[in-house]
Amino acid sequence: MIRRDVITACGVAFSLGVAILAGIDRPGSASAAQADKDPLPSWNDGKTKQAILKFVADVTTEGGPKYVPPEERIATFDNDGTLWCEHPVVQIAFVRDRLKQLVEQKPELRDKPAVTAALTGDMAYFEKEGEQAIAELVYLTHAGMTVDEFHELVARFFQTARHPKYGVLLKEAVYQPMKELLAFLRAHGFKTYICSGGGIDFMRVISQEIYGIPPEQVIGSAGVLEFREQDGKAVLVKTPKLLAFNDKQGKPAGIELHIGRVPILAAGNVRSGGDIAMLQYCQGNTRPSLQLLVNHDDGEREFAYAEKNDASLNAAKARGWNVVNIKDDWKAIFSFQK
């Protein structure tokens, strides 16, 4: 006969086994210890935080009217201005850094007007010359090398590149509330993706380290890759030809190409209208869904900027998306400001 206290003790041990594994490996469940803590400590209590908490509770309540099975809990996040600071745009900082190195090696590159314009920050030149001038820079800094060589260059850039305003490494200028949101979603069985206009292989170098997002969950603009045998080894060489521009209406197409499911949560930000289509697409899901639009209204702690035509905020208002006003909604913006 097994005594009741033995059964109870075993029950505790069993639950402990379950809880340990749940905490470490199991998607879709949070351990008891986690449930007691505020999962979003850098978010101020308010409408937006409550909307997020309610949505996650709704879609994870088995048997509830809004339950969504784990495999369909897809969340897509824009990167620049949504997950990390976009002043300066990180990939443009990389291009300038890379051009400086190239000009040191080949001073004659200075004769190219696009190079000079980029190094002196002459944005008017690019507005005038358009795509051709930008393509020239992309060719110089992003093409004509293998995927591995590019990875190396980007990894080295992130080791030392610093933010001009905060002095921290660029890779540290990541929004703490969004890091918490990503972790909170994953603890509830969500698969979190980046869906950005930025270069897919640029972001992949750093996405696991700073967001916990593996390379296969990064969607971005991509160039055509050329297969070659080099010293007896099969390699992929980056060409300057664009395969997919993953911004605006390209975002839903990128999501379908890479995931093949419609997200139930999508987050973007106000600046260029680049995320409107993604948020619309997410809202078209037949499942319950949540849209977040980050509004940069805190010039003191971060940067304040708006869109010329307010298209993103107007869309949010008309369609009932949740606007994340940084000033009010985020208690802390960066971990180094805490």
Added chain:
Amino acid sequence: MIRRDVITACGVAFSLGVAILAGIDRPGSASAAQADKDPLPSWNDGKTKQAILKFVADVTTEGGPKYVPPEERIATFDNDGTLWCEHPVVQIAFVRDRLKQLVEQKPELRDKPAVTAALTGDMAYFEKEGEQAIAELVYLTHAGMTVDEFHELVARFFQTARHPKYGVLLKEAVYQPMKELLAFLRAHGFKTYICSGGGIDFMRVISQEIYGIPPEQVIGSAGVLEFREQDGKAVLVKTPKLLAFNDKQGKPAGIELHIGRVPILAAGNVRSGGDIAMLQYCQGNTRPSLQLLVNHDDGEREFAYAEKNDASLNAAKARGWNVVNIKDDWKAIFSFQK
């Protein structure tokens, strides 16, 4: 004081909790019960099966010289002729089925030579007319509709389409040894992908059901998608324009686009040389890697066919890839033949 038998009993309960979760949810570990059983019962004992078992043991032995961390355990599988039977090519069967329906609705379609050629199986016509004729069929059967509408058509096709030789549903003509291999790899922390020349959204309709591979782990040929608002809802419309042809040298490029990592295991088959580049690319991994090439040499139980120039088998010989000879290596080919 806690008695020793209580601790022991608790230990059992704890292990049970762990084992249950391990079996259901945990990638990277097999339960004790599973370890005793042959994980590949439809494979004959021999060089190929031993190579697979040894490779998986090597890369999962922590502290061993060939250990590969779980996040890098990527396996990519061709589909036609590697995972399912390619006589007939399933997607071509779908095209013909769809054309028959379209002709019933619009008899004037018969006036198009490409339609007549497809319906009568006049392959010489397509060899003569080339890409333009094939593009016409793709346009008629794969474009001009939303992604959701296409999904519906394909799902309906798989409900009734049958294999002409075996009489089973086409979706049942799946290689049992490969299903076991996929499950075995996943039980050891591998992420299994399809990487096929077939249409990405065609395979995604059925990949979870027949292989346990979710849509986001399917890589294939893809068309350009157009974002539109239709009745106030955001939808993606399939256009006839090709974005990526995921065959031959396009496979490594597709793997980099979708995964951003080099696989440590890749499997393809002899027919057109379509998998040579993928296997080369896999072998170029700096981690230990394994390549499998299925050779269809069993005309009795399946179909016997070879390549005109034997390029795939020659590459396998020169580079040390494992050839899976169906006749010798597979005890059972299909579950319905057992």
